Amino acid sequence: MGAKTGLLVYADGDIPSALRQVTAAGIAETTELVGRLYPDWGLESTEGESLGEGTYPADGLTYAASFPGADIVCDRRLMIDRPSQLPDHLVAAGAGRRMVLHAMHSVVDWLTFAVWEDGRLIRSLSLSPDSGVIEDIGEPFPFEAPYWAGDHPVALDPDWGDEAPYPLPFHPLDLGEAALRAFFGFILEGRRAPDDIDADDLRLHGFRLTAPGGSAPAQRKADLEKVAQRMRGTTYHLAPKRHLEACCGTARGRTGAMKDDRAMTLGLPPAWGVQYSAYLPTEAAAGAVVAELAALRHRLIAVRAHDHFRSEPSSFWYGKPSMDPELEGWWQVFSLAVYSGHDRLALDPFLRGERILVAGIARSHGGFAQGGAEGHAVTLEQHFPRVGLLHERAAAEVPLPDPLPVEPVPPAAGPQWSCSGVGLPVEAVQAVVAVAERMYAGAADIPDVAEWLLDEDFAFGEPYDSTGEFLGDLADAVAHQGTCTDATVEAVPFLAALIRDAGVPAGTRVVLLGDLLRLAVTGRATAASLADRIAALGNVWEEPAADYMTRRAIAHEMPALLANWEVESDALRFVLAALTAAVTSDGDALVTRQRLATLPAPVGTSRADIMALVEALLRSDQPGLRTALDRLAAWLPDIAERSQSPYAASRDLALSVLPDLVIADVGPAAYR
Structure with a gap:
């Protein structure tokens, strides 16, 4: 995939509904919009672009359109890794309106999106495979649920025998396309649904902007490279503190985080975390699974009724339809297990056995294992949902055998096939x-x-x-x-x-x-x-x-x-x-x-x-x-x-x- 976005939309209500009714955007209204969002910048009109092709303008360019009920701005300057730090004047421009930011970059598999209602941030998510979850604020939206539940895993490439599992439970760009459809009613890659908006039908005006007191593109290029470097992560032993802060913000208080700091200072890989998820038919069965997982030295274990948050008035999910109505009346068990002292690739055979073990435990109590996530232990512990927490054992780690199990050696490959290539x-x-x-x-x-x-x-x-x-x-x-x-x-x-x-x-x-x-x-x-x-x-x-x-x-x-x-x-x-x-x-x-x-x-x-x-x-x-x-x-x-x-x-x-x-x-x- 190659989609990239730097997209900000202000709307009076539902954005897809507004965009389905628009015609041409007025140049005067659009120029006023851009001038308001970039005060004191030099502004020169230039050739426009369609929304489908204009979500990632060249350096120094901005594409925008002021439609009745919705204002659209596309600009690389909007590609920030922490939406909560969006400049105040951009947030203030959304007073009394819904405001949605969407940014993603295919080179580093990075995704950010955020939603403000009347200037109040209600949801922000920023993540990439190398940096983990950079920012996670507010309740997830319904379209996110199957991704976090592990329903969209990234398949391993069979041609790469030593490939480590993807460090997130989904590909950020896949979730990014789902977010585009949910927020704006269109997608950039993949097959359009019958009711999707054709983004190529929406025309944006073009503007070349110059920063106050200097040339924007050169500085912006440097800024983007800094962001890209943060997305790519940092080598463990060179800059452990910066790496951890990129992954986990500034939350440094927990024992696991401090232990991870010590490991990284010594040049060891950071502790690896695996979040397991199981579904059980009764609360008693869920309790039995908790006991077995605790005996395996899982660090955190929580139990909740399936769709728990649909019954919480303060939750975004309150009153929403169930994402999985078949499981009405079932119970979910979430656990976090931590494994340290080895890099992820070396742990792979052992973790496979752990997944088999957890699935067998769930099966023995009439349930099943489904979903889960992996990543740096400090990141997963910070974001572990603690509602219904029944077991917490600080610094607990699953004991590892010495030596670790290794992958079996495959037989020799067959002789070469007589087949010419795919061609130019x-x-x-x-x-x-x-x-x-x-x-x-x-x-x-x-x-x-x-x-x-x-x-x-x-x-x-x-x-x-x-x-x-x-x-x-x-x-x-x-x-x-x-x-x-x-x-x-x-x-x-x-x-x-x-x-x-x-x-x-x-x-x-x-x-x-x-x-x-x-x-x-x-x-x-x-x-x-x-x-x-x-x-x-x-x-x-x-x-x-x-x-x-x-x-x-x-x-x-x-x-x-x-x-x-x-x-x-x-x-x-x-x-x-x-x-x-x-x-x-x-x-x-x-x-x-x-x-x-x-x-x-x-x-x-x-x-x-x-x-x-x-x-x-x-x-x-x-x-x-x-x-x-x-x-x-x-x-x-x-x-x-x-x-x-x-x-x-x-x-x-x-x-x-x-x-x-x-x-x-x-x-x-x-x-x-």
Whole structure:
């Protein structure tokens, strides 16, 4: 993602409602607005821009519009990491109005947003993966809930075997897009909802500003670099105090924070914190879980009725609809465990065992574990929600074994695939657009993804720096953030046509086939990940309609995709075999043992283990499926962790891990 914003809006009421009714912004009113917000600055009118393209103006530029009921200002000067420190005159300009600040920067994954009502700050959030939570004031808004609950985790890149987990429970830019939609009614990246405002339809006036007594851009560049440096964090042993203050403000009083200071002064990694979350059917069950977590030396443990804050008159959530009505009457247990003396990567195998342990405790009392967060212990302790706190043991830490467990060594990789790469960006784009033109040019009803490719804005837009970037945008246009919709179902024939087309670079076709594989298993993967929850609630899993229809649409394309099996590259045939196993009930007939035997998967290699899983799925061989999963779990800890739930069906579990296994194997060949 590459979205950046420095956006401030003043409004008389609901901002999306106001923006849906605007026409052209008056230049006189807008000039007066900018002059009021930048008193004593030099102001020169210049070319304007659309809101969709103008949220991050160049240095020295400001884009603005004064509409009836809403004033918009876009300026990099608004990109501050602590909204509570916004200049007083900007806050004063919001007297009697709602005022919303939104700033994010994709280079450092930083997000800030804040809301004032009649000049009173009611909510401020600023965070980045390197600095943690920089500012967190007020009650979270409803749209934030699923992100903090862990429903939007950042997936690890399978090509980076030693990658540490993302230090936040969500990607800040994902929450940033959700905030744009909630506050302003539009988004910058991803698929627009039917009622989203088209930000490109709103025109802003342009102004070049000069700071009083000098040139603004040079100073602003220096200021921005300081902010970026704070976002990136600071090396532990060089500046521990500054680093901690960036993460945690100036709250220095707790024992854990002081201990962390001492560790960092000695050059040791700061203590790592993990916040666990479990849901239990009764208060008694929640109490039993508290006792077990306390015995494990968790530092803080709180228990609250689910949706507790909806019954608190002082809470923002008071009277709001439940974000998860299925859990009405359930209880939540939140705990913070601290682990010190090692960096996060070294802790990874042990923490995996801890997650398995906590999930097992919740399961044993009729509940399930869901959500959570990780980060520097001092940061998580500062922001731990203490309502319902039942257990607090200052400075408690989970004892670590010596030595720590280590990751298992995987088998040797399979031999190199005979597959050419994804091609240059211009080659891939031209080939994909050519197929879209051949299939849909002049058609009255075309899939959204093809409409995007055939739009003038795409044709004359900035060229892609890499083919991978283009393919990522294409995948997002088909299924934003991997979520299947009706648009995904409509896009399947187009993706299948691209995969069959010899004019599309071979590596690009392999990547697109991998995209189909991910989409095909979406529903079953969800069933596997929610197995404990489904069992605890006594439900029967019902695959979402869009997931089911996407899988059916892919199955419909399989005969045509398999027709060229003999002439395809071995890498593409490998992904084809996996896709056949995922979507058809007669895979044994479509991909025979003879066909599989042509694929290079020597015994004792990681590919042989993946191939055994594919073959068991194709043959509907339940014992073989369990054996294949056990073999994979022996060297892939993520699969071992997923396999712990007794309620996860073997086929669902196998399908949930299949895309990552297959794509990690063929990816290097496709992108070489």
